[in-house]
Amino acid sequence: MGRSPCCEKAHTNKGAWTKEEDDRLIAYIRSHGEGCWRSLPKAAGLLRCGKSCRLRWINYLRPDLKRGNFTEEEDELIIKLHSLLGNKWSLIAGRLPGRTDNEIKNYWNTHIRRKLLNRGIDPTTHRPMNETNCAQEITTISFGSGAAAVNMKEEQQEEEDHKLMMIKSSYVFQENDEKMVMERCPDLNLDLKISPPHPHQTDALKTGGRNRGLCFACSLGLQNSKDCSCNSNNGTSSSNNGTSGYDFLGLKAGGVLDYRSLEMK
DNA sequence: AAAGCAGACAACCGCAAACTC
DNA sequence: GGAGTTTGCGGTTGTCTGCTT
Numbered sequence: 001m002g003r004s005p006c007c008e009k010a011h012t013n014k015g016a017w018t019k020e021e022d023d024r025l026i027a028y029i030r031s032h033g034e035g036c037w038r039s040l041p042k043a044a045g046l047l048r049c050g051k052s053c054r055l056r057w058i059n060y061l062r063p064d065l066k067r068g069n070f071t072e073e074e075d076e077l078i079i080k081l082h083s084l085l086g087n088k089w090s091l092i093a094g095r096l097p098g099r100t101d102n103e104i105k106n107y108w109n110t111h112i113r114r115k116l117l118n119r120g121i122d123p124t125t126h127r128p129m130n131e132t133n134c135a136q137e138i139t140t141i142s143f144g145s146g147a148a149a150v151n152m153k154e155e156q157q158e159e160e161d162h163k164l165m166m167i168k169s170s171y172v173f174q175e176n177d178e179k180m181v182m183e184r185c186p187d188l189n190l191d192l193k194i195s196p197p198h199p200h201q202t203d204a205l206k207t208g209g210r211n212r213g214l215c216f217a218c219s220l221g222l223q224n225s226k227d228c229s230c231n232s233n234n235g236t237s238s239s240n241n242g243t244s245g246y247d248f249l250g251l252k253a254g255g256v257l258d259y260r261s262l263e264m265k
Numbered sequence: 266a267a268a269g270c271a272g273a274c275a276a277c278c279g280c281a282a283a284c285t286c
Numbered sequence: 287g288g289a290g291t292t293t294g295c296g297g298t299t300g301t302c303t304g305c306t307t
Contacts, residue, residue: 016275016301038292054293055276090295105296106274 013047017056021046025053026061059102066098070107078104078112083126 013021028044034057037050046053070078074096081092089101089108096104108123116123 014277036292051278051293052276058294059275087296101295102275110273 012041012049012052014052017048017060021048022056022061025057029057029061055102059100062100064098065100070099070111074099075112075115078108079116079126082108082112082123 024044024046028040028046032043037054040046040050040053041048044053048056077096078092081095085091087105089105093099093101093104113123116126120129121127122129
């Protein structure tokens, strides 16, 4: 059985939002709060699908949004966070109060990409363009013909280990690795501190959303990793009392890792 | 003045995670 | 445990605006 459509497409508006639609959405959320996007359009008298309402609210109507141009500091922070997190726009947005993932994604594609290219830096790898080319050549050469003979299980294990190794080398939790990343991002403070769940986590808990106080490994897509200590109850318990522990890449701590604790020095 | 083009950004779409029953 | 539902994310597209020719 296929997935049910998110909305009744025949009876929904598409395209740009009108002032009246905006007003209706704002008024509804002011009196009822966020949540249950599926039923919101009908309840608010909007001919839009829930997804569209959510996007409009999050990206444009939310009162805490910071409109206007990005500052030079924000530019540099986005570049640094992108070099660490890749295209995890929602995580990057979480570090820039008042900015949305969509806004940052657009800004990246229209401004920062070009800026990095002008500097001779590959916006994907954050390495000098010529260095990137070398790396690609090496990669091409390194795959030999003997791979077929390798046991599949070993291959999978190696792949997992390699993935983990790459994450470790990028995300800095051991002394040597830290030195390396600090060379890449000298003014980014990667000290991890424990703090109560940030508003996104709290909202997610209320609405049963995806980002329940996950450990860092889970947020990086390593749910099956042996370094992941996050289980289905973790988010709930940690958000309720802030005392559950996590253990990622040798770093043990109580509470939930808060991406907002990555701060500029 | 108008056509063509490029940049900027709002909005849409498909997918997958997380949840409910 | 599995099917169906809801929500959020990231990639992509559509449209508006300003500039150039």
